[in-house]
Amino acid sequence: MNILPLLPDETIYSFLARLRVYSGSYNHRSASLLWFEQYGLSLDQKLATHLAYFSAQTKFPVELLLNDHTYYPLFSLAGNEPKKLKDVMLTGPSYRLGNYAKITQSGLKALSKDKYCLSCIEADKEKYGVAYWHLSHQFTGIQSCHIHNTLLVDTSPSLRVYSLPPQAISSSDVPASDLQRFFTTYVLEVNESAKSQKRNDLLLDKSNLNALIRQKGFMSNDSISMQRLIAVISNITVRLFNNDVFTEHVVRNLIRKPYYACHPLKLILFRFALEQLPDIAAQEHLQLLKPTDKDKKREKQCLLLLQEGELNFTEIARRVSCSIGYVIKLAKQENIAYLKRTQFISADIEKRILMRLVKGDARDAIAREEQVSVSSVEKICGEHYQLSEWRQYLRALDKRDKYRIEMRSVLKKHSFSTRAEIKAMYPACYMWLYKYDTQWLYLHLPPASYRSK
Template sequence: MNTVLYAPRIQPDETIYSYLARYQFLWGIKNSRVVSRQWFGRASVSINQLLPCELQSVASLSDYTPTLLLHKHTLFDLFCCFTKRRIELEKVMIGNSALALANRATLAHLGCRELARSKFCPECYREDVQRMGCGYWHLSHQATGVRACHIHKCGLISQETSSRKFTLPSLVKITEPAPVPVMQVAFAEYISSIVKSPKSLLLSPSGIEYIHPVFRKGKNLDIRGLLHYLDAIERGLQVPKLITESCLRKMIRIHNEPVHPFKGLLLGFAFKYLSNEQANNTSSIDGCDCRVKTKRCTALLNEHKYSLRDISRRVGVSVGFVKQLAKRLEIPIDSRFQRITPDIERKIISLAIKGDDRKAIAQQFDLSVGAVEQIIQSVKGLTTWRQYLRMLEKRNTARSRLTEVIKNNAKCSRTQIRNLASREYAFLYKYDKHWLLSALPTNSKPEYHGAIMWIKRDIQVFTQLKKFIRSALLSGGSLPTKYAIDQQLGAHGWFTKALEKMPTCWRYYRRLEKKFSTTKGNRT
C-alpha cells in the first residue's frame, strides 16, 4: 500500500526534514530509504533542515503548494536577504540538484560545522507530545547560532542528525530546562522575529548609516572598537570567532555582499542589543554615583598636585569630565603648578644623556613623563643617542649571555649553542655578526670513526659467532653458511657484505671453512 496518500498534516514552524521524519515515525517505517523511494523515487536523498531541496516532489504528494513550503517551512526568505542568486536558489530548492545548494545559498561561508547541528526545546517537545503524540523539529530552533527557546526562555538540546536518515527529536532523560544567559534569549527572540518577517532586513539602512552611532566618528568608522564589541557578543552567545575585519568591512561597504546570514544577523543583533542596553542603563548625571565622583574630583583638584589625567584615572572618569568640573568651579587648570627652571632642565638633559629611564627622571623631579619627553625631544640628536644606548645595552647583555653559554658548554657545536641561546644568537647575528662569528667555536671537520667501530664490533660478535657455530656443529654436523650466520646475529649484512672489516671473525670462519673443505675432500 502506498502510504504517501495518507501523509500527515504539516505543523506550524515545522521543517520539511521533520515532516518526512514524522511521516516515517507515524507509519512505523524503520528504513529512511523506503521513505525516499516513496517520495522522491530514489533510495537516498539529502534533505537539509534549513534549505531543503525536492520541494516540488513533496508538494505533489501532499496538499500543499511549493510556494507555501518554500516560504513558511524553510529559511529561503532569510537567505535571500544575503545573496544575489534568489531565482537560482529557488530553482535549486524546488528541483532536485542538491549539489548546487551550498554555492547558491552561501552555506559554505560559515566555516563552522558545529553550529549546524539540529536542536529542540524540551518544553516545546513535551507540549508537542501531549498535543499530537510526538515531537518535531521547529524551524526557529534550527537557525544557526540559536541556543535558547524564545518562548520558554530555556536552553536547546543539541542532537546529531543525518540529512539522509529522517529522525525525530528524542528526550531520553527527563530533566528540568537548563537556564541560559539573557543574551542568548535575546538573540533567539531577535532571530524569531526575523524569521517571521525577513523582509524587514531589506528595509534596514545599509553602509555606514547602518552602524551604531557609538562606533561612528563622522564619516569614519571605529573598526577596532566594533571588532572588540562583536568579539564580546560572540563570547556571550558561546559561538566561535566568525566575523573578521575583512568580512566586517565587506558587509559594511559593499551592498548585498554574499555572506552567510548568521554573520549579518549577528551584526544586526549586536547593534540592537547595544541600543537596548543603553536604554535600560541610562542614568542622569546627578545620580548618586556621579555625586560621589564629583566630590572626589573636586578634592583632588583643590590639592593642586595631580594632572587632569591622573585625576581621571584615580576617580574613573574622563579627562573632559574633570576639565568641565574645574571650569564650573573656577579652579585654574591651565597654569602649571611647578615651573621647570633652567637648572632642572639642564639636570634632566644630563640624566637623559647618561641613558636614565624617563619615568625615573620624572619621579626624581616630580614631573610628568610627557614633560620629560618634551625636554628630551627639544635637544637635537638626543633621542637618537638614547636609542643607540639602548641598543648598546641590549648588545652587551646578549654578548655576556652568549659568552656564558659558550663557557658552560665548551664541547657544543655552533648549532647547539644557537639552540641554547636562540634569542641572543638571533640579535647578535643581525646587529653584531662580526663579533658573533669570532666568539663562536670553530667548526671542526667531521672525523671518521668507522675503523674503531668495526674493531669493537669484531670483538663483540666473535663470542656470539663461536657459540652459534659450536651449536650448529653439534646439532647438524655441518658448517653454517655466511647467510645463516648473518640471519642468526641480527640480519645486519655484516657477514655477507663486510666480513673483511671484522678480521678476527673473518680469519676464524676462513680457517673453519678450509678445515671442513679438506675433510670433505678426504672423504670423497
C-alpha cells in the same frame, strides 16, 4: 492520497521522519524517492530541495513550505542570488544548495547541529501524540527555546536517515541566559520580517548600518575605529557561543559591501551585537565623560611639554600627574613624533588585551594575567579611539548601580527620614547621585519638607 498534516513550526525533515516512522513500510531511501523523487536524498533541517515535487505529492502550497517550514526568507537575505537559491530549493540539484545558501566554508559547523527543547517534547506529545523537530530551534547559533526560555539540547545531524527527536526524556531543563534569549527572539523577528519586506529594507541598507555604527560611537568623521569595533563584537560573540565567528575581513565587507554574500548568521549577529551596545546619547546623563576644567588644564600642560620636546614621557607624566598612556595618546592625536621602543607583544596577546579593555577589566589585572607591564596595557588603551572614555563610562555605570542599590536600602531602612538626614548619614552615596544621577535620586527621595521660620 491521505497523508499526515504538517504541524506548526515543523521542518520538512521532521515531516519525512514522521511519515517514515508511522507508515510502517518506508525506509528512509524509499521515503525520499516517493516524496522527493530522489533516492537517498540528504535533507537539512533549515533548508530543503525538490520542494516543487513534494508540493505536488502532498498538495501543500510551495510558498507555505518555503516561508513557514524552511529558513528560505533568512538565507535569501544574505545571498546575492536569492532567485537561484529558490530555484534550487524547488527543483534541485541538491549539491548547489550549499553554494547559493552560503553554507559552505562558513566556519560554523560547530553551531549547526539539530536541536530540541525538553519542554517542547512533553508539550508536543501531550497535544499531538508525538515530539517533532521545530524550525525555530534549528537556525545556526540559536541556543534557546523562545517559548520556554530554556537551553536547547543539540545532537549530531542525520541528513539521510530521517529520525525524530527523543520521545522519552530523563533530564531537566536548564534556563537560558538573557543574551541567548534576546538573540533567539531577534533571529525569529528578522525571519518573520523577511517574508514580507524587500531585501533592501531589512538588514542590508548600508547607510542605515553606518548610522548605527556612528550612533554606538565607533565612527568619527567617516573613519571607523575598526579594531575597537571588532573587539566589542567579538566579546558578545564569545559570550553567546564561546567562539568568535568574525574576522576583520568579514567585518569590513559587512560594512562596505551592501550585498556581501555570507552566511545569514554573520549578517544578523553583526547587527544584533551592535544593537546590544549603549548609544553615545545614553552616556550624556553621566557627566564624568565630559572634560572638566581640571582635565583641560592638564591636557594643555601636557601638550606644551610635548611640543617643547625636552622631556621624556615618564617625566612629563610625573610633572602633569597623569599616566604615560595619557601622554602617548595626546602625542598621537597631535601627530607629535616620539621614539618608539621595540615591542614584544604578539598580535594574539594584543587582541586579548584589547578585548578585556573593552570589557572593562582592570589594567593591573590584565597586565598580571597576560604577563606584560601595566604601561603596555595603557599604551594599547591609548591607541584606540575613545577606548579610555568607554572604560570611564563603564566604571561610572558600575558606581551608579552600586549607589542606587545602596540608596534603595537606605530609603527602605530610614523610611521616615528627611532628605537632610539621609544626606548627613550617607554623604558619599547621596552626593554622587546628586551630582551625576540627579533625576533618579529625586524620583526616589522623600518629598522635600519646608519648615517655616
